[in-house]
Every structure is written in structure tokens, then in C-alpha cells.
Amino acid sequence: MNSFFRNIRKTLVNEGKTSKYLKYALGEIILVVIGILIALQINNWNEKRINSNKEKAILADIHKEFVNNQKQLDSVVNGHQNIFKNCRKIIQMFPIKSKPKQQTLDSLSHYLFWSYGGVTFNPSQSSIDALTSTSSFNIISNERLRNRLISWNDLVKDYQEEEQASRDYVLNQYDPYFSKYFDWNFNFNDPRNNFDVLQTLEFEFKVRGRYDLVDQILNTSGELQKLKESLEEIIMLTKPKDND
Numbered sequence: 001m002n003s004f005f006r007n008i009r010k011t012l013v014n015e016g017k018t019s020k021y022l023k024y025a026l027g028e029i030i031l032v033v034i035g036i037l038i039a040l041q042i043n044n045w046n047e048k049r050i051n052s053n054k055e056k057a058i059l060a061d062i063h064k065e066f067v068n069n070q071k072q073l074d075s076v077v078n079g080h081q082n083i084f085k086n087c088r089k090i091i092q093m094f095p096i097k098s099k100p101k102q103q104t105l106d107s108l109s110h111y112l113f114w115s116y117g118g119v120t121f122n123p124s125q126s127s128i129d130a131l132t133s134t135s136s137f138n139i140i141s142n143e144r145l146r147n148r149l150i151s152w153n154d155l156v157k158d159y160q161e162e163e164q165a166s167r168d169y170v171l172n173q174y175d176p177y178f179s180k181y182f183d184w185n186f187n188f189n190d191p192r193n194n195f196d197v198l199q200t201l202e203f204e205f206k207v208r209g210r211y212d213l214v215d216q217i218l219n220t221s222g223e224l225q226k227l228k229e230s231l232e233e234i235i236m237l238t239k240p241k242d243n244d
Contacts, residue, residue, distance in 0.1 A: 061127045063238035069123040079119030086114040087211035096198040109186045145237040159223040166213040
């Protein structure tokens, strides 16, 4: 093809047809430019197609991962709600009489046992970690989804701080206190159980402290609601389209 154009140019120059040569040269330049533009357009189209396919694969991974995270969070919240409910049951028994009836002790045994619990939310986020480590968040075309994904780790950390405060209270105050006065699992079978402490303000304080920290997780701080909203929107925005 190059030799063909070269022969035409040579013929025009030899015949002294300068004006025709210049027109031809200009036309050739235009053809070259058009060829380059077409090549660039094809390259851009291929790159967009590759990135689009890559984004779809990433979104599918994120969607699957966050659906599982939502199931885990629902389970964790149910655990916190169970603790909250049992603490409230104990508080409703205040003040406990000096010599509680067996029925009261049976109920208290159940409520105290289930006021413990150590459920925590530890979501899988390998898909987000991969985007972070490769600085690839820009491949997510939806700006709202991109912002949700970027802020996800901070939301999780803020929420986990509430859970950690509750766990620390159980480990450092709640359990050490009850272990001094009651048998393992609150069976109340050991004669060394000290039921006199049930009348003390300290006993009520410990239970209320546990109640308040779980209430903070579920209601007061608002971190759980923020986490739920973000999780739900990420799942919605990454849901595969029917025509994909």
C-alpha cells in the first residue's frame, strides 16, 4: 500500500503537477489522521469494554460478599437484642427480696446466663481490600457506590468500638463481679452462692451498666443504623442487572 502511494507521488512530481501533488499530499495526510483517530477510537472502545467487564466482575464479588455480611450482621444484632431483653428482665425484678422464691431464682438464673454473650460483627471485605490495595476505586463508575465503599471501613470501625466497649465491660467488670458470688453458668446449686448480693445497689449497677452498653450498640449511638443503611445500599447498587 505504501509503495502504491509512493508511485503516485513520484508520477505527479515527474509530470510537474505541483498543485495536484499538494492536493494529493493533503488528502493523504487527512487519510492518515482519520486512520489514527479510528485506531484510537477502537482502542478506547476496547479499553472501556475491558474495564466494564472488570467492573461487573468486581461488583458481583462485592454483592455476594455484602449479602453474606448482611446475614452476619442480622445474626449479631439478634444476639445483642437477646442480651438486651434479658438485662431488661433482670432490671424489672429490682429490688429483689432478701430470700427470693425458687421461681424467682430460676428466672434470674436464666436471665443472668443469657445476659452475657460475646457476639461481634466481623464482616468479610476482601473485595474492598483488593480495591484499596490497588487504588482501583475509580473503576467503580457509580459515584454514590464508590463513596459508600470508600467509607465502609470507617463505619465498621465506629460500630465495632461500641461492641468492644461492651465486651470490655463484661471481661473487666461484669464477669469478675459475678464470679465472686455465683457458681458457673448460674445454676445456683452450689451452697457457696451468695444471694445476699442480689439486694445490693452494686448488683443493680452491674446489670444496668451491661444494659446501657448494649442499648448504646442497638439504639443510642446510631452507628448500627448507619452501618445498616450503608450495607443495604451497597447491596442494592451492586445487584446484577437482568440484562447483564
